[in-house]
Amino acid sequence: MFNKENQVKNFLIEWYSVNARIxxxxxxxKDKYLNPYFVFVSEYMLQQTTVNTVKNKxxxxxxKWPxxxxxxxATEPQILKFWAGLGYxxxxxxxxKSAKIINKNFKNKIPQSYDxxxxxxxxGDYTAKAILGIGFNKPVIPLDANIERILVRLHAINKPINKVKNKLKDLGSKFKSNxxxxxxxxxxxxxxxxxxxxxxxxxxxxxINKFCQSYKKKLQLKIPKKLKKKIIKPVKYTRAYVVINEKNEILVRVRPSKGMLASMLEVPNDVWVKNKKLLTTDxxxxxxxxxxxxxxxxxxxxSHFDLETEIFYGSVKKAKLTNSNWIKKSAYFNSRMPTVMKKIVEIAV
Ligand code: SF4
Structure with a gap:
């Protein structure tokens, strides 16, 4: 059956086969299945803790407990002593407690039913589905922060995630895989x-950008919508141009000696404006x-505003831009560029 969800699913599974995190x-x-016990333990550890912190622990x-x-x-003091550093x-x-229940009531086998x-x-609902889906390959979709974010972006849902939980369950269920x-x-x-x-x-x-409504509408930086911003900063807009020549050099210039980021290096960019419609090409x-x-x-x-930049990238012959300044691509990171410009170059090249 041809539909958008199937194409997204196929792409992601293919992508994962090459890019999965280790x-x-x-x-x-040896049968190429995950160990449900490993998944079970990891889901407890990952609640409110980052993947990197959990990895070594x-x-x-x-x-200790295979x-x-x-x-x-194990005893509670043993587990609590081990848990130091993970918090919660x-x-x-x-x-x-769960391990003791599974030992007593389920013959040491992690249950395979949601109930x-x-x-x-x-x-809770998320952990049960994560164990079923990841550990036992059951057709469920546990909605973690990553999945929720991708779903609201794909559908350009411009509301805080907390307000659309039920809708996300419906949308997520369309991605189930048997x-x-x-x-x-x-x-x-x-x-x-x-x-x-x-x-x-x-x-x-x-x-999957061709299926992404946020990308189509250029809303991907606005979605997911934040519930409440403590300080609402004004937004300025610009376009930045990362231009490379045949000698692998990047087009740069020096900023004015007064004002923000004075005398630092930058890639060409349009005058920063408060209204996107007023942008004019450098x-x-x-x-x-x-x-x-x-x-x-x-x-x-x-500190006082957010800058939204559309980044452009391309190559030109050096001779086309006479009187321009260039630096070696390999040297930009240690140059006098401010962080914002380094990030722009990093994304472009
Ligand atoms: S196009 Fe951008 S916002 Fe949309 S799914 Fe891809 S990375 Fe996410």
């Missing part, structure tokens, strides 16, 4: 942490604009 709980057994945990049977025999100690207590999983201490659920769920998660990033999503290299760029292609939007936060 994480210790993803270690497969997880390995040590598995060495299966439910061993874990069920109630998770450790709940994990131990049984949800009765375990510390397991065959490849585990890979699909993890692909969404990895895609959200590598490509569809919370800030500055990498839309120009995104393989003089130096006008004659080469046709050589440049948009690489998408980038947002940078200064």
């Amino acid at each position: 994480l210790p709980w993803r270690k497969k057994n 997880f390995k040590d945990f598995i060495i 299966n439910i049977d061993k874990l069920a025999k 100690y109630s998770r450790a207590r709940n994990l131990l 049984e999983l949800i009765t375990l201490p510390g397991v 065959k490849y659920s585990s890979s699909l769920i993890q692909s969404f998660m990895d895609y959200g942490s590598e490509i569809c990033l919370p800030r500055n999503p990498r839309c120009d290299i995104c393989g 003089k130096e760029i006008q004659k080469i604009k046709k050589n440049l292609k948009s690489k998408g939007l980038f947002e940078y936060s200064f």
Whole structure:
């Protein structure tokens, strides 16, 4: 059947087969299946803790308690001592209680039904579905922050995520996979942490941008909509041009000696304006604009305002721009460029 969801699913599964993050709980057994116990433990550890913090701790945990049977025999002080550094100690207590219940009532086998999983201490709707989907390849979609973000962006839902939870459940259910659920769920998660990033999503290299309504409407920096901004900063707009010549040099210039980022290096960019419609193309760029292609939007936060920049990139012959300044591409990072300009170059090249 041809539909948008199927195409997105196929792309993500394919992408994941090449780009999956290597994480210790993803270690497969000889039959190429994930170990549900590893997934079970990791889901407790990952509640409110980042993947990077959990990674090493997880390995040590598995060495100490390699299966439910061993874990069920541990004592609470042992687990709490181990948990130091992860915080939120109630998770450790709940994990131990669950292991004891599984040991007693489920013959050391992690339950494979939602109704049984949800009765375990510390397991809510998300965790139950994550264990079922990732650990047992069941056709469910656990809505974590990455998946929610991708969904609201794909559909250009310009409302705070908390206000559209039910809608997201419906939209998410269209992506369920009977065959490849585990890979699909993890692909969404990895895609959200590598490509569809919370800030500055990498839309120009995104393989599903043709299905993305936010990208189409240039709303990807505005979605997901924040619930409440403590300080609403004004937004300024510009376009920046990263131009490379045949000697692998980048076109640069020196900023005015007064004002913001005085005397620092920059790539050419249009005068920063408060109203996007008032943008006018920089003089130096006008004659080469046709050589440049948009690489998408980038947002940078200064203390008093946010700057939204559309980045353009392309190459020209050095001779085309006489009297211009260039620096070696390899040297821009250690040059007098401010961070905002370095980031713009980094995204473009
Ligand atoms: S186009 Fe951009 S916003 Fe849309 S899914 Fe891809 S990375 Fe995310």
